[in-house]
Amino acid sequence: MTKYIRLEIKTQDKMGITLKILGAIYDSKINLHSLEVFSKKICVMIEDIKKKEKLELIEELEKIEDVISVRELELMGYEKNERKLKAIIDSVDEGVIALSANLEIEFFNSYCEKLFGYEKNEILGRNIKSFIGKQSSLLELITSGKSYENVEVSISNEKVDGRYLATGRAVKDDDLNPIGSVLTIKDFQKAREIAEIVSLDESGSFKEIVGSSTSLEKVKKICSSIAKSDSTVLIKGESGTGKELFAKAIKKLSKRENQRFITVNCAALPDALIESELFGYEKGSFTGALKRGKEGLFKEADKGTIFLDEIGELSLGVQSKLLRVLQEGTIRKIGSSKEEKVDVRIICATNRDLDEMMKKGEFREDLYYRLNVIPITIPPLRERKEDIPLLIGHFIRKMNKKVGKDIVSASMDYINYMMEYDWPGNVRELENSIERSVNLCEGNILTNNYIFVDEKPNENYNEDFLQYKEMASLKEQVKELEIEILKKSLQKNKSIRKAAKELGISHTALIKKIQKLNIRMETKDTVGN
Numbered sequence: 001m002t003k004y005i006r007l008e009i010k011t012q013d014k015m016g017i018t019l020k021i022l023g024a025i026y027d028s029k030i031n032l033h034s035l036e037v038f039s040k041k042i043c044v045m046i047e048d049i050k051k052k053e054k055l056e057l058i059e060e061l062e063k064i065e066d067v068i069s070v071r072e073l074e075l076m077g078y079e080k081n082e083r084k085l086k087a088i089i090d091s092v093d094e095g096v097i098a099l100s101a102n103l104e105i106e107f108f109n110s111y112c113e114k115l116f117g118y119e120k121n122e123i124l125g126r127n128i129k130s131f132i133g134k135q136s137s138l139l140e141l142i143t144s145g146k147s148y149e150n151v152e153v154s155i156s157n158e159k160v161d162g163r164y165l166a167t168g169r170a171v172k173d174d175d176l177n178p179i180g181s182v183l184t185i186k187d188f189q190k191a192r193e194i195a196e197i198v199s200l201d202e203s204g205s206f207k208e209i210v211g212s213s214t215s216l217e218k219v220k221k222i223c224s225s226i227a228k229s230d231s232t233v234l235i236k237g238e239s240g241t242g243k244e245l246f247a248k249a250i251k252k253l254s255k256r257e258n259q260r261f262i263t264v265n266c267a268a269l270p271d272a273l274i275e276s277e278l279f280g281y282e283k284g285s286f287t288g289a290l291k292r293g294k295e296g297l298f299k300e301a302d303k304g305t306i307f308l309d310e311i312g313e314l315s316l317g318v319q320s321k322l323l324r325v326l327q328e329g330t331i332r333k334i335g336s337s338k339e340e341k342v343d344v345r346i347i348c349a350t351n352r353d354l355d356e357m358m359k360k361g362e363f364r365e366d367l368y369y370r371l372n373v374i375p376i377t378i379p380p381l382r383e384r385k386e387d388i389p390l391l392i393g394h395f396i397r398k399m400n401k402k403v404g405k406d407i408v409s410a411s412m413d414y415i416n417y418m419m420e421y422d423w424p425g426n427v428r429e430l431e432n433s434i435e436r437s438v439n440l441c442e443g444n445i446l447t448n449n450y451i452f453v454d455e456k457p458n459e460n461y462n463e464d465f466l467q468y469k470e471m472a473s474l475k476e477q478v479k480e481l482e483i484e485i486l487k488k489s490l491q492k493n494k495s496i497r498k499a500a501k502e503l504g505i506s507h508t509a510l511i512k513k514i515q516k517l518n519i520r521m522e523t524k525d526t527v528g529n
């Protein structure tokens with residue numbers, strides 16, 4: 001490698017000082033390689049000379065008026081920057097190449113040695129065609145003069161043969177004429193693996209949980225941080241807030257991700273059954289039992305997760321059995337004296353106030369403290385109304401698929417109405433309400449006319465509705481109005497017979513209209529076919 005000497009000359013900030021310094025170097029008959037000029041400093045890079053000549057040059061430079069000091073430097077400023085940049089580019093796990101307009105490689109990072117299968121000194125200055133194959137689609141991209149992004153290309157020469165993703169930009173002069181190009185090339189397989197890892201990240205586990213309110217994000221964060229441990233989780237929250245969705249998300253993020261997730265709705269099973277369902281029974285242990293006996297759900301969930309929904313509904317008897325699972329990690333089948341070890345993570349949920357139940361003696365205190373190791377509270381929808389617009393969009397898409405419609409969005413009025421409502425049934429009620437709207441909607445936008453919630457509609461509703469609507473035929477407007485009148489009467493009267501009386505039509509006429517207009521209302525009566 002050619003050796004050079006670098007000098008830093010500190011000077012007064014005077015006109016003509018650079019010329020004097022260059023003159024001294026010229027007079028000494030020393031070749032100048034490069035020069036950097038600053039306001040009070042000049043750096044020169046000169047050919048390698050003998051020590052004596054170097055000292056003589058320094059002496060000459062120091063004699064110049066306005067020169068303050070001269071010292072030898074390790075590297076020029078631009079060399080330092082170049083090396084830093086090269087270190088950065090070399091650390092990238094993909095090939096970075098700068099090409100001239102003639103496709104000669106002017107710059108490349110060390111990854112390219114592996115990419116092309118050649119040594120550094122065999123690459124510089126050579127035409128890229130000799131490394132990528134004359135037929136490579138990459139050649140077409142490079143010569144197109146256009147930008148391209150992550151295009152799949154092949155690279156093959158006598159040493160390598162593989163698939164890559166190429167991204168490139170043309171380099172242009174001031175008149176926009178191409179003077180070369182820069183490209184990056186990444187390993188296809190590696191890029192795919194990274195994409196897979198990213199798609200498996202935590203956000204994937206919360207994919208089904210729609211909403212970005214601070215309070216919901218906080219719950220997601222807690223779930224991510226506790227998911228990996230085996231501690232028992234107690235999810236509290238009103239009915240329909242998404243407790244089960246969160247329980248599933250915790251399982252997905254846990255070490256037990258690939259093991260079973262068993263859901264038990266404690267309220268749905270009669271007390272007499274729940275014990276045998278949870279813990280199983282030995283053969284012939286009670287009348288009606290299967291001859292061969294039965295494994296319980298805890299056993300089935302072994303190594304996995306069990307989700308005990310509505311835990312507040314368990315009888316005190318079953319509560320004490322559950323306590324044993326938590327204390328000892330064992331279960332005992334009905335009719336058996338043998339304890340069996342199980343390795344199950346328990347996630348439970350309740351919409352009841354367990355504290356209150358404990359005070360009343362309806363829930364065991366010791367069990368409560370065992371379950372409440374990691375308490376998570378999901379806020380009701382009315383406390384995170386900012387999630388409603390996102391949820392509306394999500395449920396429209398979901399219901400479109402379910403009922404085969406193509407509704408594109410909801411009107412602002414519809415969204416505003418939904419934001420004003422208090423949602424005592426939380427997200428489940430919102431979902432049901434949108435399902436009804438989607439079913440009844442005749443256009444491709446959900447409007448106020450298709451709102452069906454269980455409380456009074458907003459006060460301005462009729463006024464808004466009676467406004468003249470452009471683009472709607474008289475027939476359509478009359479039909480919409482009729483739907484509204486029927487709906488309001490049905491809502492108020494909660495009975496088809498009473499509504500018919502109020503509207504001055506017969507009971508059968510009202511039923512016919514309800515069917516024709518596809519109105520689905522919950523009244524005391526049912527509309528038969």
Ligand SMILES: Nc1ncnc2c1ncn2[C@@H]1O[C@H](COP(=O)(O)OP(=O)(O)OP(=O)(O)O)[C@@H](O)[C@H]1O
Binds near residue numbers: 351428
């Ligand atoms: N944040 C959310 N994003 C999307 N869907 C949601 C969300 N929260 C709840 N849901 C939906 O609402 C319905 C009720 O949710 P889930 O069953 O998880 O509630 P829950 O709190 O367990 O109710 P319960 O206490 O009555 O058992 C489900 O259809 C669920 O998919």
